[in-house]
Each structure stands twice: as C-alpha cells, then as structure tokens.
Amino acid sequence: MTRRLPLVALAAAAWAVAALYLWNTSVVPSSLRLPHVDSHRFFTAAQLHAASSYSSVGVWLWVGGTIVQLVVLAVYARRGERFTRDSAAGPMGTGMLLGMIGFALVWLAQVPFTVLELWWERRQHLTHDGYAATVFGGWFGLGGAFVFLCVALAVVMGFARLVGERWWLPAAPIFVGLALLFAFIDPWLVGGHALHDARLRSAATRFERLEGVSRTPIVVESVHQTTTLPNAEAAGMGPSRRVILWDTLVDGRFTERELDVVVAHELGHLARHHIWKDVGWYALFAFPGAWAIARATRTRGGMARPRAVPLGLLVLVVLNLLALPLQNAISGTWRQRPTGWRFARRTIRAARSRSSAVSCRRRSTSRTRRRSTTSCSRTIPRSSSGSGWRRRGAPPSDVRVILEAWKLRQARTADLAPASGGASPPP
Amino acid sequence: MHEHPVRLVIGGDLRRYRPTVFFRLLLAIPHFIWISLWSIGMVFVVVVNWFVTLLSGTPSKTMHGWTSAYVRYTLHLNAYVYLVGNPYPGFMGEEGEYPIDLRLPERASQSRSKTFFRIFLAVPALMLASALGGGFAAGYTSRNGRSKFAGLSGRGALATTCAFFGWFACMAKGEMPKGLRDASAYSIGYGAQTLAYLLLVTDRYPDSDPTAMLDGVDRPPEHPVRVVGDADDLRLSRVTVFFRLPLAIPHIVWLVLWSVATLVAVVVNWFVMLFRGTPAESLHRFVSRYVRYQLHVSAFLYLVANPFPGFDGAPGRYPLDLELPQPMRQNRWKTFFRFFLAIPALVVGSALSYGLIVTAFLTWFVGLARGEAPWGFRNFAAYALRYAAQTNAYLYLLTEVYPHASPLEGAPTPQHEFVEAAAA
Numbered sequence: 005m006t007r008r009l010p011l012v013a014l015a016a017a018a019w020a021v022a023a024l025y026l027w028n029t030s031v032v033p034s035s036l037r038l039p040h041v042d043s044h045r046f047f048t049a050a051q052l053h054a055a056s057s058y059s060s061v062g063v064w065l066w067v068g069g070t071i072v073q074l075v076v077l078a079v080y081a082r083r084g085e086r087f088t089r090d091s092a093a094g095p096m097g098t099g100m101l102l103g104m105i106g107f108a109l110v111w112l113a114q115v116p117f118t119v120l121e122l123w124w125e126r127r128q129h130l131t132h133d134g135y136a137a138t139v140f141g142g143w144f145g146l147g148g149a150f151v152f153l154c155v156a157l158a159v160v161m162g163f164a165r166l167v168g169e170r171w172w173l174p175a176a177p178i179f180v181g182l183a184l185l186f187a188f189i190d191p192w193l194v195g196g197h198a199l200h201d202a203r204l205r206s207a208a209t210r211f212e213r214l215e216g217v218s219r220t221p222i223v224v225e226s227v228h229q230t231t232t233l234p235n236a237e238a239a240g241m242g243p244s245r246r247v248i249l250w251d252t253l254v255d256g257r258f259t260e261r262e263l264d265v266v267v268a269h270e271l272g273h274l275a276r277h278h279i280w281k282d283v284g285w286y287a288l289f290a291f292p293g294a295w296a297i298a299r300a301t302r303t304r305g306g307m308a309r310p311r312a313v314p315l316g317l318l319v320l321v322v323l324n325l326l327a328l329p330l331q332n333a334i335s336g337t338w339r340q341r342p343t344g345w346r347f348a349r350r351t352i353r354a355a356r357s358r359s360s361a362v363s364c365r366r367r368s369t370s371r372t373r374r375r376s377t378t379s380c381s382r383t384i385p386r387s388s389s390g391s392g393w394r395r396r397g398a399p400p401s402d403v404r405v406i407l408e409a410w411k412l413r414q415a416r417t418a419d420l421a422p423a424s425g426g427a428s429p430p431p
Numbered sequence: 432m433h434e435h436p437v438r439l440v441i442g443g444d445l446r447r448y449r450p451t452v453f454f455r456l457l458l459a460i461p462h463f464i465w466i467s468l469w470s471i472g473m474v475f476v477v478v479v480n481w482f483v484t485l486l487s488g489t490p491s492k493t494m495h496g497w498t499s500a501y502v503r504y505t506l507h508l509n510a511y512v513y514l515v516g517n518p519y520p521g522f523m524g525e526e527g528e529y530p531i532d533l534r535l536p537e538r539a540s541q542s543r544s545k546t547f548f549r550i551f552l553a554v555p556a557l558m559l560a561s562a563l564g565g566g567f568a569a570g571y572t573s574r575n576g577r578s579k580f581a582g583l584s585g586r587g588a589l590a591t592t593c594a595f596f597g598w599f600a601c602m603a604k605g606e607m608p609k610g611l612r613d614a615s616a617y618s619i620g621y622g623a624q625t626l627a628y629l630l631l632v633t634d635r636y637p638d639s640d641p642t643a644m645l646d647g648v649d650r651p652p653e654h655p656v657r658v659v660g661d662a663d664d665l666r667l668s669r670v671t672v673f674f675r676l677p678l679a680i681p682h683i684v685w686l687v688l689w690s691v692a693t694l695v696a697v698v699v700n701w702f703v704m705l706f707r708g709t710p711a712e713s714l715h716r717f718v719s720r721y722v723r724y725q726l727h728v729s730a731f732l733y734l735v736a737n738p739f740p741g742f743d744g745a746p747g748r749y750p751l752d753l754e755l756p757q758p759m760r761q762n763r764w765k766t767f768f769r770f771f772l773a774i775p776a777l778v779v780g781s782a783l784s785y786g787l788i789v790t791a792f793l794t795w796f797v798g799l800a801r802g803e804a805p806w807g808f809r810n811f812a813a814y815a816l817r818y819a820a821q822t823n824a825y826l827y828l829l830t831e832v833y834p835h836a837s838p839l840e841g842a843p844t845p846q847h848e849f850v851e852a853a854a855a
Contacts, residue, residue: 090738093740094748144677
C-alpha cells in the first residue's frame with residue numbers, strides 16, 4: 005500500500021487538475037454580466053405557486069422512485085444469485101442475464117412511479133402519451149437498454165477474467181471510447197429534417213460565424229405527437245455536430261428573436277465544446293467508479309463471476325446517486341451560461357434596452373415575449389446520446405420556477421388557441 | 432396423461448388419383464354448399480344445446496348426435512380438400528365411412544362452469560386452430576356499411592400451404608408426400624378437437640401435442656438434423672418469462688451480426704462444394720454453430736426452453752439442442768439449385784411460424800401463471816423449431832436431406848433404408 009501511495013496521489017492530482025480544467029473552461033467570462041431575473045415580475049403569485057407545487061410533485065416522485073430502485077437493487081444484490089439456474093450461457097452469458105434481470109426488476113418496480121408521473125403530466129396537459137403506450141413502450145425499450153448492458157458487462161467480465169481485479173484499468177477507457185462514439189453518432193440516431201425557415205437559417209449562419217462554428221446544420225426533430233413542450237439541443241461532435249430544434253419550437257408560437265436566442269444558445273454549447281467536456285467529465289467519473297465497483301464486488305469473487313453482477317449494479321446506482329449533486333452543478337453551470345459569449349453580450353445589452361429576446365431574464369408584457377421565457381430556459385443541452393448519461397436536468401432555481409409556471413400556463417392555454425400561439429395576455 | 436376423447440384416425444395410403452386432385456376444389460363445391468347450410472342450422476342447435484347442458488349438466492342426446500356428425504363431417508371435408516384423404520367423402524359425417532376419421536365421445540356430463548364460459552375458453556384453441564388450419568368459416572362481411580355474403584373460406588396457414596405443395600406433388604407423382612400429409616392431418620385434427628370443444632361434444636380442451644394427435648401413424652425416417660432434449664422439462668421461470676422478449680434482444684442483435692458472416696461462409700462453401708463435392712470442414716463447423724445457435728435463441732424466445740442460452744451455439748450446453756451431421760459428400764446438382772429447392776420448405780416453415788407465434792403468445796400467459804409450459808404447446812413449438820432447423824441446415828448446405836414436415840419424430844432406420852426413403 006505504501007508503495008502505491010505516490011501512484012494514488014499522482015492519479016488523484018491528475019484527476020483534480022483535469023476536473024479543475026473542465027470546470028474553469030466552462031465558466032462565464034467576467035465581462036459578461038447576467039441581469040437579475042425576478043419571476044414575480046412576470047407571473048402572478050398563483051401561477052408561481054402552481055408551478056412550485058407542480059415541481060414538488062415531480063421531486064417526490066423522483067425521491068420515491070429512487071428509494072424503490074435502491075431497495076429493489078439491494079434485495080436483488082442479496083438474492084439475485086438464484087437466477088443463475090435459469091441460464092445455460094456460461095459465466096459471461098449468465099452475468100449478462102443477471103444484469104438484465106436486475107434492470108428489468110428495477111423497471112418493474114418503477115412502473116407505478118412512471119404511471120403517476122405520466123398522470124401528473126397529463127393532468128397539466130404537458131404530454132399526449134397514453135398509459136399503455138408508456139408502459140408497454142418501456143417494456144419494449146428495455147430490449148435496447150439490454151443490448152448496451154450486455155456490451156458493458158461483456159467488457160467488464162471479459163477483462164475481469166483476463167486481468168482479474170484490475171479490470172477497471174482497461175475497461176474504463178473502453179467505456180469512455182463508447183461514450184465518445186455515442187456522442188458522435190447521437191445526431192444521426194435522432195434524425196429530423198432540415199430547417200425550412202430561411203430567416204432563421206440565415207440568422208443561424210450569422211451566429212455560427214460569430215461563434216466560430218461555421219456550417220453547423222440546424223435540424224428539426226418531430227416531437228409534436230408526444231408533447232407540446234418546446235426544446236432544443238446541441239448534439240454531436242466534429243462532422244456530426246448539429247443543433248436540433250423540436251418542431252414544437254418552430255411551430256409559430258415564438259418570435260424570431262426568441263428563436264434567435266435559442267439557436268445562439270445551442271451554438272454556444274458547440275462553440276464551448278460542451279459535448280467534449282461532458283465526455284471528459286464522464287471519463288473522470290468512469291475510472292474511480294469502475295475501481296469502486298471492482299473493490300465492492302471483491303467479496304463476491306470479483307466481476308469475473310456472475311454472482312457479483314447484482315451487487316455491481318447496486319454499487320453503480322449508488323455511485324450515480326452520489327455523483328448527482330456534482331453532475332447537477334456541472335450541467336447547471338453549462339445550462340446557465342451556454343449562450344455564445346459574443347451573442348450573449350449583444351442580447352443582454354438588448355434586453356436591458358427591452359428590445360431583444362433573452363426573455364427569461366427580461367421584463368416583458370407582450371404575449372410572445374412571455375412565451376419565449378421558456379424557450380430560453382428550456383434550451384437544455386442534450387450533450388450526449390442514450391448511453392445513460394443524457395442530461396435534461398432542471399434549470400437553475402429561479403429559471404426553474406419560471407419554467408414551471410410557463411409550462412402550466414402554456415398547457416392550459418394551448419387548447420384554446422394552439423395554432424395562433426396560445427398564451428394568454430400577461431397579468 | 433389421459434387419451435383425448437376426440438381421436439383422429441388416419442387410414443388409407445398416400446396414393447392420390449390425379450384427376451380428382453386436379454379438380455379437387457371444384458369437386459368439393461357441393462360439400463361447401465352443404466356445410467354452409469348445415470352450419471347455419473348448427474348455430475341454433477348449439478345454442479339450444481348450451482342451455483340444455485347448463486341446466487341439466489349433460490348435453491341433449493339428439494343434439495349431441497347431430498353435433499358429432501357435424502364435427503366429423505367437417506373433418507372428412509377438410510381431409511378431402513387438404514389432400515389428406517383420397518376418396519370423395521359422404522355428406523352425413525358417419526363414423527367409419529372415410530379413411531380419415533374421428534372418434535368422438537359418447538354423451539357425458541360436463542362441467543357447468545366450463546360450459547358457461549365455453550366460447551371464451553375456446554379462444555386460445557381457436558387462435559391456434561386458425562394458424563394451423565382445418566377449419567371452414569361461413570359468414571358475412573360488411574362492406575361500405577352493407578352486409579354481404581362472403582361464402583366459405585378455408586383458414587390456416589399450415590394446412591393450406593401443405594395442400595398447395597401437396598397438390599403439385601400429387602399431380603407429379605400421384606402420391607401425397609408423407610410429411611405434408613401428416614402436417615395437414617395434424618392441423619385438421621386439431622381443428623376438429625377445437626370444434627368438438629366449442630360445440631359441446633366434449634369439455635376436454637384440445638391437445639396440440641403432435642405425437643398424441645398422430646398416434647398410430649408411421650413415423651418418418653430419421654432425419655440427420657435432430658432436436659434432442661429432456662421432453663419432460665416444462666419448467667419456466669416467471670421472471671424471465673415476463674421479460675422474455677427484451678431479454679432475447681441482445682441475442683437477436685448478435686444473431687443478426689452472426690448471420691452476415693454466415694451468409695458469406697455459405698456462399699464460399701457453396702463454391703467449395705460445387706468444385707469438391709464436399710463442404711469445407713471449418714465452414715461446415717462455423718455454419719453448424721450458427722444453425723444450432725438459431726435454435727437455442729428461438730427456443731428461448733418462443734418459450735420452448737427455460738434457460739438463457741449462450742452466445743456461441745456450442746453443442747450440449749442447452750436443454751433443447753440440435754444434432755447436426757458431419758460434413759459429407761453432397762449431390763452437386765442439389766447443391767447448385769439449393770436455394771430454389773429450399774423455397775417450398777421455407778414457405779412451409781413460415782406457415783408453421785404462425786402457429787409458433789401463437790403458442791409462444793399463449794405460453795407466455797400460462798408460464799406466468801403456472802411457472803411451466805403447457806405440454807401440447809411446447810411440443811408443437813418444438814416441432815416447428817425442428818422443422819425450421821432442418822430447413823436452415825438444408826439451405827445452409829449442412830445436409831442434402833430435405834426437411835421432413837411430419838410432426839412426428841423420425842424413427843431410427845438402417846442407413847440404406849434411410850437413403851432410399853430420403854431419395855423417395
């Protein structure tokens with residue numbers, strides 16, 4: 005252990021330096037001053053209260069779901085070994101089976117929370133999804149998750165059989181490589197069509213030049229059949245990078261300037277290399293995380309043995325949970341400050357003169373301006389694909405309250421005049 | 432297990448008279464008219480009999496006789512139309528008048544609860560019977576809001592497919608291939624059992640076990656591609672049953688990837704066999720593993736076996752396993768035209784797959800409830816998988832012996848007899 009100490013210290017120091025670098029390179033330049041947003045100036049107290057209560061239900065559902073998940077995994081870690089008798093697949097195949105069953109049981113235990121959440125969202129008119137479609141879709145969707153899980157377990161168990169306890173050393177870089185791969189191919193998986201709005205396209209071209217991310221495709225993803233919520237995201241890296249706008253964002257409900265802000269915001273993500281940095285953060289967590297799993301599963305003979313897989317799953321989920329505050333802090337930083345710096349200066353300056361569209365930080369009394377509040381606050385980056393670390397976290401607190409209020413009001417008014425853009429006059 | 436009270440009796444031989452085969456459907460027109468009239472009458476009879484059975488616990492003697500004759504007549508007619516039998520059937524459905532016959536039970540008391548829910552209880556059996564065939568439906572369809580007589584229509588993928596290919600074989604050779612005859616007989620037999628159950632002739636549920644259905648029929652010669660396993664192992668884990676489809680997805684992905692490599696290997700092996708007359712041993716082994724892996728995955732997916740299979744298709748690891756032949760010399764002509772020759776087998780296999788999907792769907796519910804697969808469904812599914820494996824082995828050049836469609840397991844025979852039989 006004494007001999008390893010310098011090595012451990014060196015690794016820790018490298019980790020800290022890398023984390024510091026990633027953190028610092030995401031910080032807003034000091035020259036950029038963000039205006040204070042007072043949500044009470046935009047919404048009534050009743051709306052804000054409704055938004056807050058809407059949000060609190062989501063929080064409780066999350067807490068309940070997480071507790072159930074942990075309980076199920078804890079029980080499974082203890083008793084999951086019995087499923088080895090349902091396998092004729094050898095050690096690795098059996099490990100995959102145990103991993104998949106663990107995931108499946110967690111999904112099953114969370115079905116009530118999923119249904120409750122859906123009920124809550126449907127009650128607020130935020131989604132059109134049906135209960136059966138959601139539950140059965142989740143059941144079928146498990147298949148896709150299982151493929152990734154099998155690949156991951158094949159890597160882990162394969163290396164564990166080859167190199168023993170130190171499997172995490174070769175396995176972690178492979179996971180990082182896979183994360184890079186998925187971040188790269190994500191935009192192609194999403195699909196979508198080219199943006200038809202010539203004005204917005206030309207504005208985007210201008211912003212791209214400003215941000216130094218020329219020739220970034222802007223595509224529109226069709227989501228209107230499942231949700232009314234607007235959103236946009238930056239995805240991909242290198243040749244696959246693009247900005248993806250939900251078609252609910254470009255359906256005429258938002259002003260040109262509001263859309264400009266959204267596009268500039270997403271281009272800001274690309275200009276600041278947030279997707280690369282997201283993978284970087286993932287890499288920073290992958291090594292210690294894999295090491296922790298390797299240590300924790302020693303009591304079960306290590307990850308080379310199928311019986312260690314249920315415990316490994318539990319450890320993985322606990323680690324994810326522990327890392328959540330830090331992940332939220334990182335994504336919060338990015339979300340708060342992604343808009344391209346040069347464009348941001350302009351828009352904020354304009355906001356101060358009440359003529360532009362950084363509407364989540366702006367006083368406004370016009371219908372369209374108020375709607376755009378959300379378009380800005382909802383432009384949360386989806387910086388990577390379905391490898392399990394896609395983030396669509398909540399905006400920072402003040403913006404979050406505005407968002408929730410907007411969602412509620414938008415949903416309530418959408419039925420009245422969805423085509424004409426719906427939002428009621430401000431109070 | 433007790434013998435099913437509705438028993439299929441298969442007599443006669445495989446010879447068919449070509450002129451009657453050629454005009455078979457036309458010759459059956461009087462029967463179609465007659466059965467449609469009889470079916471209309473039977474609707475009233477069955478409804479009255481249902482009330483009688485509910486009240487007294489036993490069907491009416493007269494109506495039981497009529498219903499039995501009707502069920503038997505439908506079997507005779509199906510046997511004639513699907514080329515299972517050769518002679519022209521009579522119109523009254525009398526016992527013993529046709530070589531393909533049905534032994535039906537005497538009138539007996541029946542459970543009132545089963546009688547009350549009979550139409551709902553029969554739904555799973557009707558689903559499988561529809562997939563297999565051997566039924567005729569008379570009824571009306573609505574088009575543009577108007578009711579319109581649709582006439583009689585044959586149902587069932589398996590029986591129809593076997594009859595279709597059997598028709599050509601009969602025209603060419605004057606003889607119905609045994610495999611197709613047995614498969615059709617099984618299909619119409621199951622249809623008859625289902626009808627007997629639905630029409631209150633018996634309260635015993637139809638049994639889809641092919642071996643029980645074709646009891647007494649000669650077994651076909653042993654095929655070099657055989658499915659082996661523990662026949663009595665019906666256990667299913669409820670958790671893995673519930674998630675069976677998602678659990679199989681990684682295997683399906685792997686199977687797709689593997690099939691790309693197999694396709695290349697088969698093409699290369701095809702050239703090798705055309706030149707040498709024998710397959711390349713390494714390619715033969717590679718493709719054998721693929722075919723065996725296909726069986727393992729299908730057995731898992733369709734709930735024929737319980738354990739999660741391995742990803743390598745290794746022999747002897749899975750409870751339902753596949754025995755495949757060693758590489759041996761094959762006829763170059765058969766090799767050259769292999770793909771075209773395999774088309775009928777592929778069509779029959781796809782017809783069987785309808786039944787396989789139905790049994791898997793039903794087994795899913797039974798497995799969740801009871802933790803084991805129903806014997807009949809499991810055995811039918813094993814038959815379908817065996818045929819699929821034989822077809823794959825034939826298509827992928829592992830053997831030149833054509834797949835045998837008979838639901839019965841092949842009987843071991845001396846090699847020379849086997850070769851003769853296969854050649855025949």
